[in-house]
Amino acid sequence: MALIYIFDDEAGEPALHVKGEMHKYLIKVRRHKEGDEISFRSRENIEILHKYKIDVVEPRSAELSLLSSEQLEVKSEKPLHVGWCIIDANSIEKVLPSLCEIGVERVSFIACDRSQKNTKLDFKRFQRIMEASMQQCGRSTYIEFDIYKNVEEFITKFPDVNVFDFCDETPKDYGAIKRVLIGCEGGFSPKERELLSSLKRFRLNTPMVLRSESAVVAVASKIVL
Known part of the structure; x- marks a missing residue:
């Protein structure tokens, strides 16, 4: 199943440097390419959704730039x-x-x-x-x-x-x-x-x-x- 967003403690920074398992998932498994947009959240400020664009894809890493940040809380309307x-x-x-x-x-x-x-x-x-x-x-x-x-x-x-x-x-x-x-x-x-x-x-x-x-x-x- 594709991820709606990805946890990254650096989410919110102007640029993200992705490597390792995250690079493997995004580029090799999900087949994202340069120009694609991906959403991230940080655990510290989880209520904010950050959208990034993939600028550069290398064999073992990728560079992403921040497009937007918005407060977007997603939860049930019926607390149980x-x-x-x-x-x-x-x-x-x-x-x-x-x-x-x-x-x-x-x-x-x-x-x-x-x-x-x-x-x-x-x-x-x-x-x-x-x-x-x-x-x-x-x-x-x-x-x-x-x-x-x-x-x-x-x-x-x-x-x-x-x-x-x-x-x-x-x-x-x-x-x-x-x-x-x-x-x-x-x-x-x-x-x-x-x-x-x-x-x-x-x-x-x-x-x-x-x-x-x-x-x-x-x-x-x-x-x-």
Whole structure:
């Protein structure tokens, strides 16, 4: 897939000197040539989109000149906060690009009773995965990540959360949901269900049982898109 823009810490400078893997991608893979225009963003000022023109292409490098810079924030118009009970880190990483593309604003990871124990979440790795997705979909904001030690701590802070669970309720307006809690494999424990009993619950209109990672993508898509 072609990149909508490219991260470069020098983006915004009057000229860019491209070499190495970036040169290989732009010139050999994407077959860009002199005169082509390419968009860049820097991590420090990510809200600004810089457009460059390729002036010179050499066998191992390329020279680009700045054409324009504009403030252009690209994000979802429907902010969604997902409370997600912790599952295997590899499974989380597989769906992060989808959550990024859908436009999820924040993901709070929660150590639930049935979460896999000793799972370590590498937020720096998550950021690298997000950046690859952001360059492809055009998004200019990062997903915010945080962690909660249990369900009780999370719902105490966010009592307005809607719980995705086994029930009879299918919302008439998914877009009205701003915050959702999704369980891990095996669902919520009896103790957690008691804590959640007073909160709004809902399900999707499907007879199939979804894995946690399938549920988070399906629910986010239903609410945001």
